């Protein structure tokens with residue numbers, strides 16, 4: 001059986017660390033002695049997290065920026081090096097949703113969401129892996145995917161596609177990097193009570209709908225702290241996938257064998273008026 005990894009003193013970089021799952025994970029990691037670098041566009045949110053961690057005796061530092069900027073990944077790793085040394089773990093968590101019927105999603109919208117959720121996460125983990133291999137340091141790379149990386153609900157096709165891409169990409173990375181002592185894990189949260197749904201509704205031009213939360217029964221909602229605890233557990237004892245709901249995990253697995261059954265369940269979420277939209281020609285490349 002693999003030994004438990006002592007996390008104290010091992011630095012971690014967390015994107016989207018100023019709110020929601022990233023914030024809860026930063027606090028949980030600092031709580032077990034990991035120096036934390038939090039990143040995101042809103043510097044005030046990052047500084048609030050850093051202050052909270054420092055007030056409770058932990059080590060944390062803010063590195064504001066947009067994950068889609070070309071030099072952001074390199075800058076983050078350099079920031080961690082200067083503040084705490086070589087990062088042991090990197091959690092590519094920054095992300096957002098899009099509430100739109102698949103055929104009404106424009107090519108530009110698709111590109112934009114892939115830039116944040118997939119390309120930026122890929123860039124950061126690739127840069128970190130290159131450093132870890134060069135330094136022969138080992139480490140742990142994580143991406144915040146979603147339960148919807150395994151099945152796609154109506155009106156979230158673009159988002160689910162980014163998460164499925166993360167999931168598959170990390171499956172190969174995990175195999176390739178294992179000989180270098182680098183763990184790779186994906187995180188698959190179910191509906192988590194964060195700003196995610198409000199941000200998604202705003203970006204999609206549907207403020208106030210909170211459709212994802214509205215459709216989710218209470219038993220399938222969780223606080224971000226639950227995801228954070230599962231992530232710390234995975235950092236201590238690496239596993240390929242972090243899940244916080246065995247029921248949803250089983251459902252996702254069964255969907256592969258019985259897609260018709262899953263479709264029947266998902267049909268409950270349909271709002272027929274949502275397939276009416278502007279002319280499809282706006283989708284031109």
Ligand SMILES: NC(=O)c1ccc[n+]([C@@H]2O[C@H](COP(=O)([O-])OP(=O)(O)OC[C@H]3O[C@@H](n4cnc5c(N)ncnc54)[C@H](OP(=O)(O)O)[C@@H]3O)[C@@H](O)[C@H]2O)c1
Nearest residue numbers: 016019020021040041042066067094095146191192194196
């Ligand atoms: N909430 C859920 O139900 C749920 C379920 C499954 C998976 N997830 C995933 O969990 C991750 C975290 O989401 P959350 O639920 O914690 O929602 P959240 O509170 O809205 O967090 C998203 C974070 O991403 C950051 N971010 C977004 N775009 C960015 C950009 N271009 N550059 C830098 N940072 C950016 C945001 O910070 P700034 O705005 O300050 O930049 C924010 O801190 C996402 O990847 C999401 O897909 C969420």
